[in-house]
Amino acid sequence: MPTPTLRLNNGVAMPTLGFGVFQTPPEETTAAVAEALRVGYRHIDTAAAYGNERGVGEALSQSGLRRDELFVETKIWISDYGYDETLHSFDKSAGKLGIDQIDLLILHQPLPSAFERTLGAYRALERLLADGRVRAIGVSNFMPPHLERLLEVAQVVPAVNQIEVHPYFQQRQLQALHARHGIVTQAWAPIGGITFYRPGFSKSTLEDPVILGIAGSHGKSAAQVMLRWAIQQGRSVIPKSVRPARIAENFAVFDFDLSADELSAIDALDTTQRGGPNPEDVTLEKFGRVIPEA
Numbered sequence: 606m607p608t609p610t611l612r613l614n615n616g617v618a619m620p621t622l623g624f625g626v627f628q629t630p631p632e633e634t635t636a637a638v639a640e641a642l643r644v645g646y647r648h649i650d651t652a653a654a655y656g657n658e659r660g661v662g663e664a665l666s667q668s669g670l671r672r673d674e675l676f677v678e679t680k681i682w683i684s685d686y687g688y689d690e691t692l693h694s695f696d697k698s699a700g701k702l703g704i705d706q707i708d709l710l711i712l713h714q715p716l717p718s719a720f721e722r723t724l725g726a727y728r729a730l731e732r733l734l735a736d737g738r739v740r741a742i743g744v745s746n747f748m749p750p751h752l753e754r755l756l757e758v759a760q761v762v763p764a765v766n767q768i769e770v771h772p773y774f775q776q777r778q779l780q781a782l783h784a785r786h787g788i789v790t791q792a793w794a795p796i797g798g799i800t801f802y803r804p805g806f807s808k809s810t811l812e813d814p815v816i817l818g819i820a821g822s823h824g825k826s827a828a829q830v831m832l833r834w835a836i837q838q839g840r841s842v843i844p845k846s847v848r849p850a851r852i853a854e855n856f857a858v859f860d861f862d863l864s865a866d867e868l869s870a871i872d873a874l875d876t877t878q879r880g881g882p883n884p885e886d887v888t889l890e891k892f893g894r895v896i897p898e899a
């Protein structure tokens with residue numbers, strides 16, 4: 606059965622549920638993505654900075670699926686920001702992925718200390734879109750001030766902003782801003798992966814008694830409940846796993862519904878505390894590693 610899709614603001618259909626590969630080691634990536642495609646995922650989220658685009662590309666080409674059955678998303682890293690640099694970065698990613706056209710290409714982070722370079726990178730995405738090299742463009746980890754500065758000058762409203770969203774960190778104000786501009790909220794760490802190893806959280810989302818209670822009453826897992834909560838609220842989700850049983854579990858989220866009370870109970874778990882780095886702290890000096898040519 607095909608996965609439900611979300612309609613992006615330029616009309617492109619994106620599978621609501623995608624498969625993430627952050628921290629998936631390059632040597633395990635082909636097997637993980639192949640398993641996801643076997644289970645039924647059709648949307649893969651990778652990034653130049655993950656170092657595993659080649660492994661994703663191998664799984665895509667070995668899958669026997671037609672290119673138009675697949676939705677491939679990747680991200681430009683900050684060291685490749687600037688108009689010419691980002692155009693070249695597209696070539697690097699497309700080459701590693703083994704495809705001519707990328708379905709969704711996004712900027713991985715704002716670079717607040719060099720915002721002109723961020724804007725130059727976005728102009729390159731607009732060029733790639735106009736040339737048909739990408740089908741949709743967007744951003745990631747943009748906070749309201751970054752998005753507002755971008756919207757002042759952009760020709761194309763981003764189709765998505767991929768941000769940290771899970772029950773313990775929900776970014777409701779930012780989600781409301783997205784809704785006003787027709788930007789899809791794409792949730793990274795949708796099952797709260799970042800809460801598993803961050804000392805700032807007293808427990809992981811997987812152990813939350815409210816989520817476990819709801820899961821128990823549906824005969825589902827905590828991870829499935831978190832994905833369902835996001836999907837019912839209109840978000841795109843991209844859970845990651847390298848384990849076949851979990852890859853299948855995270856896909857089995859279209860056969861049950863959470864009630865309005867259950868959705869509200871999860872809404873009430875927001876701690877407003879992020880697990881990932883504050884986007885304001887991301888600088889080239891700290892994070893500007895080079896993305897290899899091949």
Ligand code: NDP
Binds near residue numbers: 624626650746793851
């Ligand atoms: P997730 O919320 O997807 O959680 C992943 C973690 O949960 C892994 O440790 C995985 O381990 C474990 N896991 C997966 N499924 C289950 C399950 N059913 N039950 C219990 N544990 C489970 O977090 P991520 O940080 O990976 O985020 C998802 C994707 O979002 C990334 O892969 C990436 O594509 C994207 N992302 C983007 C960022 C950005 O800055 N734009 C930042 C972070 C992520 P195991 O693999 O061993 O199963």
